[in-house]
Amino acid sequence: MFRRSTQAVLGTASLVSVAYSQQVLDLGTVEWTLTSPNFSYISVPGKVPSQVHLDLQAAQVIGDPLYALNEFNLRWIPFSNWTYTSSPLDTLQKNASSTWLVFNGLDTFTSIDFCGQHVAATNNQFRQYYFDVSDILASCNSPGLSVNFGSAPIIANATRAIPGQETWPWGVQQLYEFPNREYIRKEQNDFGWDWGPAFAPAGIWKPAYIVQMPPQNVYVRNTLVDIYREGQHNFFPPDQSKDWVLNASVDYLGSLPSGAAVDYMISDADGSILQSGRLSNATTEDGMITGSTSVPEGAVELWWPVGYGQQQLYNLTLNVIDSWNTTVATVKKRIGFRTIFNNQTPVLQEQLDKGVAPGNNWHFEINGHEFYAKGSNFIPPDPFWPSVTESRLRVLFDSVIDGNQNMLRVWSSGAYSPDFMYDLADEMGILLWSEFEFGCALYPVNEEFLENAAHEVEYQVRRVNHHPSLAYWAGGNELENLELPTVNKTAPEEYPRYLAEYEKLFLDTIAPIVLGNTKSISYSPSSTTNGWLSLDFSKVQPITQRYKNLTEGSIYGNTDFYNYNSSQLGNFSRYPIGRFANEFGFHSMPSLQSWQQVVAPEDLHFNSSVIMLRDHHPPAGSLNASNFYNTSIGQGQMTMAAQEWYPVPNKTDSVANFSAWCHTTQIFQADFYKSQIEFYRRGSALPERQLGSLYWQLEDQWQAPTWAGIEYDGRWKVLHYVAKDIYSPVIISAYRNVTNNDFEIWVISDLWSSISASVNLTWYDWSGKQLNISTDAASNVTVGAINGTQVLSTNLDTLLQGQDTTNTLLRMDVSAQGSLPNSNVTKTFTHTNWFHPAPLSSANLADPGLELSRKDETFTVKATSGVAAFVWLDYPRGVVLSFDDNGFWLAAGEEKKVGYKVKSDSTDRRWRDEVTVRSLWNNTLAEGY
């Protein structure tokens, strides 16, 4: 018997047939043809992994799907069936003991044929599928594979039409473009969303393999690694003095030799072995071999998110061995040792004693420390995932880090993140709150749907659990705060039934799978939630949710806030008070440079059909490709915001005017988010003990008006710069009660030790003249760990009596000594902020006389004759970069040196001569941008 195995991924060219050794044929290395039964004239090269749109574009059958209104023009693609046919797979071994097809992702409805024989049908984009085709191969002369994709929109409609199929009261299911997404397990935003197009793509979207094995040999298809403190539980704070448990579980295909065991080795980046041995308590069941070991507390360095310490990673090698100690299969995973805990426990007496409001906590704790989560919501960065490369994500994540963000909520109606995304987050220290792909809808709970979802959840939970960046699992998007309340409102008599169905999927089905596989990650059924009410571990499913079971005066859960009435900017009484803000936002236009990528010059103006119809907020709600009514609502919200709060552009040149308007919508967006982040961060010092702010949304997946802070090609909007500033560890901020003009200034810090801060308040007019307004603000204050200190409390009517508020400005500066968490190096933290008592639309702006110069790699901007609001360094198309600072204010006479980081450049550095500078003052000028 031949026992030794090589588990190599071989391409066609290099596939050498050696009897009885395991061979893995990467189906990305064979030739594919893409055809459609609906279009006999289309036959083009296909790729794996890929999607039909991408392959048709590469073959020039279609143009860029993102261009202009191609979204609507390309609907014939998802309404058709498509077939990927491989070239003959002649290199497959005839004498293998078993042959398997392994697909890491099929999008979505397939019928698979091998050697001309039907193998299986699939219906879930998020599952890994594997099929034993040994018998088919045995009787096959010329092996070949064909994967036939059915039309997802047509199948979704047909599924909806099945007699007895579940339906929901009107208004519960959010409808974007293609209907019935909730009946199928496909990326939900493929059917349209309010920030994205509806392409409903199809294809073999993840790597696929043909695995051939000798007898008593295994192929590892997935691996779970769970690292937790002894006794740790998903719902309670881990004891940091305990040793670590490392539990590993290998999912394999093939047959495990009798007496199999798993040896492990933990090594550091230099290859030094920290610990090795055999996993104990090994069990083998259902194609899975599982065991565990213990790693003493203190034997390994902790992994920390960015800003809190190092991102220490180790290499784990698992060798599945037989009873002769021969390795049958090897798995390598990069791991980290950390505890990340989502705390929803009741507020304790010791917290109450410190002024925390009663109720329950809702925050994260890293390695036993609570911390302030700063970040945003991540959406699929492209409508076509196969186009999302590691290098593209690295550029995006670099901006996350540069933007002072430490957590992303990976929103739940896209796709499960690829491993390389978690790998990057592990390296860079970005915590990824992850979710199951259900959102803005309730879902069917027939047996078939539940079973399908269960497979998906199990595969995904096990696949990503070893990543230290994995922070949390949530069931779905806004189900508890939006979908369930909508049922309650529109069909209260049916509420109990729909609630029971919701719990069947998110509690009875998903929770036991999560809790059964990981002890290190907390789970909640809905992203926005009031948290759990009680836990009963005598049940398989221990969670009872709180829902509206609230006690007055108590605070629970996290918050979600969207208000498209732009007059609410700065009205703190309307912002939600909770323990954590996981979504909030307002949309803005992308820059002119982004529009120019996809819009013809003659369409670059408001009211052009292309600009209007790329605005999907509010969504069309159907396949009507010219819903100007809805789109004008979204455009109107941005226009009203600009008009209410800023001088509005009225430029002679129509493109310049369009560009200035786009930019002004970005300023409003940034202002609105800033005031909310300031509000949430101050909450860390108030009874709500607010410990997180994740705004909607990090980035774009096409060039369109959206909530994003980063445009499709990586260009930062005003928001990303302003968020970077207000996510600084130490900030100074003003809070005005818009009803009675009470006015406060606070210094807020999310550092883990207290800081001593000195504060400077200076009043100016717009020309830069200092005003003689005195306050009794404290000039030296101490700010506790993750806390805030009020430095001024007054009333603006009294303070500014007799002043022309349209020509009054306050500059606030703080400078503090402190140290970063897990560091004893003393650092100076500074922050500057401005407050204007009158809206900028009625402010008496003065020409700041901005001057821009460049020496080597540094730009210098100077305001020579007045205060400059929202100074904006702009750069041309052809380059994507981020400035170290942008969207800032300058006092009269002040200059700022600004460096930059280039992300991509096709101008041969000529862009440096085309950088321009403007400020809000330029909105008042007829000429220029």
Ligand code: BMA
């Ligand atoms: C929330 C999100 C998304 C949506 C966004 C903007 O509802 O969860 O579903 O895109 O707001 O409307």
